[in-house]
Amino acid sequence: MRYFAYCTLLDRHEMARFCPNATPGDTGHISGWRVEFAAYDTDRGGCHLVSDPGHDIHGIVYDLSDEEMMGLDTISGVPQGFYRRIDVEVTTGDGRVIPAITYVIPNPLGPFSPSEAYVRPILAGAHAINLPAAYIAELEATVAAALES
DSSP: OEEEEOSGGGSHHHHHHHOTTOEEEEEEEEEEEEEEEEESSSSOEEEEEEEEEEEEEEEEEEEOOHHHHHHHHHHHTTTTTSOEEEEEEEEETTSOEEEEEEEEOSSOOSBOOOOHHHHHHHHHHHHHTTOOHHHHHHHHHHHHHHHHO
16 A cells, blocks of 8 residues: 655655554655644644645555555554544655555644654654755744644
């Protein structure tokens, strides 16, 4: 299965903690979304995608076994309804379109202020995989705003 990472799992080391056999593939973007931080429980939350026509989210595609994808579902809280899978189409730098799965919070309860430890792999990963500089700056601003809230 192909999984599109746009948040903490941008960091390959972070992904390896949860899915040690995940194979990092192409970087690319999905259109029509924006990254936010949302609560999915009274005191827990995480990265979330909200619809934003004309806007792109950049990330990396990983190849995962079905077993690892099911494990990632469990870790992400899919069985509890915290996150759910959605299908996306990732456009790579050379214009190929790759179908993949990613996660969204199906019933966000409002904004969420993440910890420094939570956001560290987001920014480290974005830099390590050389996402576009303008997108990294946008991601840094989103993280800074969430930390201040």
